[in-house]
Amino acid sequence: MSELYHECGIAAVYHLPNRDPSPLAPMGDPEKTSQLISRLLLDIQNRGQLAAGMTTFNPGRNQLIDTHKDVGTVTEVFQLNHQQTFNSLMKKYEGPAAIGHVRYATCGKDDRSYAQPFERHHIQKSKWFAFGFNGQLANYQELCKEILTESDFHLARETDTEILMHLISQELSKENPAELFDMLTTLSKRLDGAYNIVFLDALGNMFVSRDPVGLRPLCYAFDGSLFAAASESVALANMGFEAEQIKSLAPGCAIVIQDGELKIREYAKPTQKAHCFFEWIYFANVCSTLDDQSVYITRKRLGEELAEQETVPIDEDTIVVPVPDTAKAAADSMAYTLRVPCLEGLIRNRYIGRTFIEGANRKDKVRAKYTPLPEVLEGKRVLLVEDTIVRSTTMKALISQLKERGRAKEVHVRVACPPIIAPCFYGIDMSTINELFAPKFLNGGEMSPEVEEAMAEAIGADTLKYLPKASIARAVGLPGSSLCQACIDTTYPTESGRQLYQIAVENSLNDNGEEAHRTYDVTLSSSPVRS
Ligand SMILES: O=P(O)(O)OC[C@H]1O[C@H](OP(=O)(O)OP(=O)(O)O)[C@H](O)[C@@H]1O
Numbered sequence: 047m048s049e050l051y052h053e054c055g056i057a058a059v060y061h062l063p064n065r066d067p068s069p070l071a072p073m074g075d076p077e078k079t080s081q082l083i084s085r086l087l088l089d090i091q092n093r094g095q096l097a098a099g100m101t102t103f104n105p106g107r108n109q110l111i112d113t114h115k116d117v118g119t120v121t122e123v124f125q126l127n128h129q130q131t132f133n134s135l136m137k138k139y140e141g142p143a144a145i146g147h148v149r150y151a152t153c154g155k156d157d158r159s160y161a162q163p164f165e166r167h168h169i170q171k172s173k174w175f176a177f178g179f180n181g182q183l184a185n186y187q188e189l190c191k192e193i194l195t196e197s198d199f200h201l202a203r204e205t206d207t208e209i210l211m212h213l214i215s216q217e218l219s220k221e222n223p224a225e226l227f228d229m230l231t232t233l234s235k236r237l238d239g240a241y242n243i244v245f246l247d248a249l250g251n252m253f254v255s256r257d258p259v260g261l262r263p264l265c266y267a268f269d270g271s272l273f274a275a276a277s278e279s280v281a282l283a284n285m286g287f288e289a290e291q292i293k294s295l296a297p298g299c300a301i302v303i304q305d306g307e308l309k310i311r312e313y314a315k316p317t318q319k320a321h322c323f324f325e326w327i328y329f330a331n332v333c334s335t336l337d338d339q340s341v342y343i344t345r346k347r348l349g350e351e352l353a354e355q356e357t358v359p360i361d362e363d364t365i366v367v368p369v370p371d372t373a374k375a376a377a378d379s380m381a382y383t384l385r386v387p388c389l390e391g392l393i394r395n396r397y398i399g400r401t402f403i404e405g406a407n408r409k410d411k412v413r414a415k416y417t418p419l420p421e422v423l424e425g426k427r428v429l430l431v432e433d434t435i436v437r438s439t440t441m442k443a444l445i446s447q448l449k450e451r452g453r454a455k456e457v458h459v460r461v462a463c464p465p466i467i468a469p470c471f472y473g474i475d476m477s478t479i480n481e482l483f484a485p486k487f488l489n490g491g492e493m494s495p496e497v498e499e500a501m502a503e504a505i506g507a508d509t510l511k512y513l514p515k516a517s518i519a520r521a522v523g524l525p526g527s528s529l530c531q532a533c534i535d536t537t538y539p540t541e542s543g544r545q546l547y548q549i550a551v552e553n554s555l556n557d558n559g560e561e562a563h564r565t566y567d568v569t570l571s572s573s574p575v576r577s
């Protein structure tokens with residue numbers, strides 16, 4: 047079964063020529079963008095721990111653009127703990143412009159050749175480029191099929207990133223290469239899904255773009271000559287930009303730096319905005335503000351909504367315990383509203399990252415990650431707050447721990463999100479129905495006390511309660527119509543998403559117990575996509 051990790055993250059920095067360097071530049075040196083990229087990536091490491099990388103531009107270097115990337119965390123790939131190696135790496139990659147990426151896989155393999163940025167070398171500078179991509183193309187299979195109808199075309203990897211690279215190359219190879227905005231307009235007509243991109247070529251041209259649906263977040267800021275962009279605002283704020291300088295890039299818009307000039311423009315009309323609500327619930331850093339809505343405030347409001355619907359008797363033995371870390375904000379505000387203590391009954395091993403699912407060993411990893419504290423839990427009625435239940439691996443492993451090792455009297459699970467009933471095809475690695483916990487219980491029907499009871503029993507809890515769907519838009523502070531909530535209501539914002547959902551439903555009915563592939567997977571070795 048595929049693994050559920052975190053979102054990819056992208057970043058970009060440009061020191062515009064012929065202007066005074068920004069005070070935010072390390073040591074006032076406009077060439078030190080590589081240092082800024084490693085810093086930005088570290089702040090969005092929550093979005094990808096599998097691989098990291100950067101491409102920098104330097105006109106004074108033989109390799110006009112050059113890429114450093116590998117599997118591993120930002121600390122490992124950029125050698126942050128080895129000052130000398132880090133310094134020489136930064137020196138080698140210095141230059142006035144850079145892009146960066148942290149990856150988790152939503153398709154393809156996990157090895158270095160899938161790490162980003164992808165660089166495509168060419169003798170012509172305008173066609174020699176690198177890019178990083180956050181998202182998932184929902185029409186990946188169709189695009190593969192189209193590309194492979196050309197008999198001498200060949201795809202070397204099983205990833206939508208390679209498709210995107212070839213599509214960009216094809217556009218750049220057209221006889222009169224258009225402005226980068228126009229290139230994006232043409233490209234967008236062929237793409238369906240989530241695709242935020244950072245791009246850099248050997249002329250020093252850059253673009254940063256957000257797909258017209260706006261599924262994934264993207265922020266940018268200027269300070270004099272310095273331009274920077276990152277998936278999340280926290281990275282720009284920690285770099286030193288003032289809150290007022292940090293803005294969300296609107297869906298369908300791009301920032302293009304071409305021939306030393308910077309322009310922001312719409313390249314494709316957004317037909318329907320659909321920001322992924324899951325970003326606020328789980329993925330994004332709690333310090334970030336996405337599309338003008340704070341992640342922390344959203345989680346706090348969700349906690350208040352949990353408190354409002356609470357029905358268990360509250361006495362001196364009742365405590366609220368968060369599943370650290372993501373659920374902390376919701377648990378705190380739930381406890382505050384209910385006037386019960388919020389206590390750390392579960393201690394998280396800080397050296398184990400955001401685990402999500404780790405193949406066959408995930409259960410063990412969850413056990414290794416959390417330690418229940420009997421000093422807090424013994425004899426207590428525990429309201430255990432979880433940000434979300436996806437496959438229930440965490441809950442199944444934790445509740446027995448809270449009861450056996452922690453000696454909690456009762457465990458009542460409170461989920462600060464509605465049940466996840468449908469797959470994601472837009473950049474969260476949960477693309478099949480049968481891997482999800484909730485659908486088996488709901489069977490296409492409504493939530494009811496009986497369903498909640500059966501779910502609670504399955505995870506070993508005394509009771510279990512989710513939030514209703516209406517809580518989401520209220521908590522995020524955006525109209526439901528501008529959010530993607532497909533994984534909680536099966537309403538997909540794009541045509542390919544709707545088609546993939548039908549395929550996922552059929553696959554779930556025909557499940558023969560074999561290990562499932564991602565719904566949009568393409569296996570090149572057996573070339574199933576050739577027509
Ligand atoms: O139902 P499941 O499939 O187990 O998935 C949901 C769990 O996974 C995430 O935890 P993660 O390890 O990423 O935790 P974090 O809160 O520490 O970042 C999330 O916060 C839930 O605890």
Ligand SMILES: NC(=O)CC[C@H](N)C(=O)O
Nearest residue numbers: 053054151152153180181
């Ligand atoms: N999470 C992402 O944005 C992943 C990007 C791309 N689909 C990959 O798997 O590398």
Ligand code: SF4
Nearest residue numbers: 322470472530532533
């Ligand atoms: S399906 Fe769910 S996880 Fe995927 S983009 Fe939509 S809201 Fe986000």
